[in-house]
Amino acid sequence: MQTASTEAVAQYFDEFDFCLDSMDSALSGPSMTKALNRQVEVHPNLTKTNILIKNVLILNSPEDHGPAERELTGLLGKFETAYATEPGYAEARAYLDAVCALGLPGPAASPAALDALAPNYMQAYRRVLSVLGDFGCAPLAPGAAGRAAPADADICLSVLDAIVEGHTKTKALNALSNRVVRTMCVGNDDDLACLAREMGSKRTAFMTKWVGGAQGGEWEGSQEDVYYQALIELLSNGLTAGARGLRNPWANAYARVVAALVRELGARRTPASSRVLTSFVTWESELRRTLRSAGWDENPLDLVGVWAVGDDMDLLPDYAPVAALSSGGGGGAAAAGGMLRVMLKRDGSAEIPDNGRVKGLRWRLDPGPTHLDTLRFEVRQAAGGGDALGGEEGALLSYTGYVDRGARIEARFSRRPLKMTGRLTRVVRGEQRPSTRFSMRLVERED
Incomplete structure (x- = not known):
């Protein structure tokens, strides 16, 4: 293959x-x-x-x-x-x-x-x-003049911005915050690095213009300056960067930036740079681990059963990590429907039916900070399975899907297939290599 x-x-x-x-x-x-x-x-x-x-x-x-x-x-x-x-x-x-x-x-x-x-x-x-x-671009009517442009969300606007004409420091920082969010959602690593360099080189000019005069460096160490540098750190190191030293309202503004990124990266088809995606997976894993309560059920019964997992990039019939997980282990099955079947069992184990080349490991559900909980399961190349995952010996595929709590409740009554989308990350010798999106639906319930 x-x-x-x-x-x-x-x-x-x-x-x-x-x-x-x-x-x-x-x-x-x-x-x-x-x-x-x-x-x-x-x-x-x-x-x-x-x-x-x-x-x-x-x-x-x-x-x-x-x-x-x-x-x-x-x-x-x-x-x-x-x-x-x-x-x-x-x-x-x-x-x-x-x-x-x-x-x-x-x-x-x-x-x-x-x-x-x-x-x-x-x-x-x-x-x-x-x-x-x-991303907030108002639709242009056919034949209408003008260039498509995104509308900025309210991340750090003040109450005065609604009545004050002209530019203010909060308007300037709000526009910059939105540009950072859009860059992290649709840019590659070069775009992130380029914007981080641009912001670093323009920091003095920006702060002097909008926050305080150059005399005595009044702006240095201000909350606006700390927030500005936190945005640069976010571009450079992703969501794992954190934001130290911020107080309200700028701590709230930074939280809104993170929330916007989670919405885009966690539940949408937005392409993302490898740096952003890797930091998102790491950050989210650590965050959700701290949210578990003593009574949290990691393997709830309503998620137990057989899931059909389809790769969003079903135009890739020869992509080995996807093809190897089809029931026949060949590219044709993946191309025909892009579907593999994974059995999630009540004891927390995961099985890949009728496939001896890869083995399922564990699955669990972690609570989310919003309405999206996270379902994770992993599969690994089986002993003697050859190069089934298209990589080095011991390569592992880690699936992270996002489950809407409201959809889970509705599915219990309607019996409609529960669906989720998520990201697939390839792990080789501890190194995460982000791959693609996947979608999955529960096709056979155990209950």
Whole structure:
């Protein structure tokens, strides 16, 4: 069986899937739809996420759209040079024109242009609008002028900001906080490092302008300064960084930043950098461990049974960690439905039925700080199972799914399949290697 390299898999998993073809995978070669999905690589740091999404959400500081607009204009020419002679180019270019218009100051695609899109590209265009809308971008009416831009959530605004016109320090820090959140949700490691460097280099100028004069360094050590540096630390070290020295209201503001990240990273399909994802898994594990009470049931009866687990990236039939867990251990079964079956037993053990190449280990449910509890289970390559997980001997797959408490209660009465989504992390010799999202549903209850 072919094994996808860690580098190739990471690149593929860090992208939203808007318009990939059924033949596209981390192992397949270049294609027009891959380039179209990535919006063509025209920037050295934009090799892992979709350029239009990053362009609109995080690429430039709020006051400077020039470089972002120049990149989109150059992108159109580069795509034409590379694929003008390919079959289906006209339909692909029409879609690309419509998408790029969202990030340019001119009019959005006209109603006639959208009506003329091929059905698969119209669906892809709607996905683009949906993802932008998730981050607060108001929908642009067809043909309307303007550039799509995200709306900032209230993270640290003061009560005076609602009545005071013009800029204030809390408005400035609120805009910066939202930019940090968006970067951590859709950026790669380079984007995080770039923003951290930018904020570090602009710290003095920012604090002098918004908090206090340069004379005597009045702003140094202020709560605004501590908060600003906590955001830099968050970009550099992820959620495990913590925030020391913050007092209310800035401690509350930092808590809102963390809450926004948990909502995005824990229950959505948002791509994330390996740094963010690894820190999220570590942070969440430690946090939930402290929330368990003496009466907490780690293996509740309503979760016992057989779960069908599907990998979100079902376009990867040759990705060994997924294919090895299908009932036959081959890529065909994973490609056919992307489903493996895991039996969660009342004693806390996990079994993989009809598969001798991998063995289930333990499962447990941990309480969450919100309505989302965490179900974890692990599988490991069995002795003599060969390279079933596509990695080194002893490689382990750790599944972390998020269960809505309200959905659990509803499922007890309706008997509908309980569903959850989560993240799959590959662990080799203690090192966590984030992979992809997965979804799962309870198909056979023990009770």
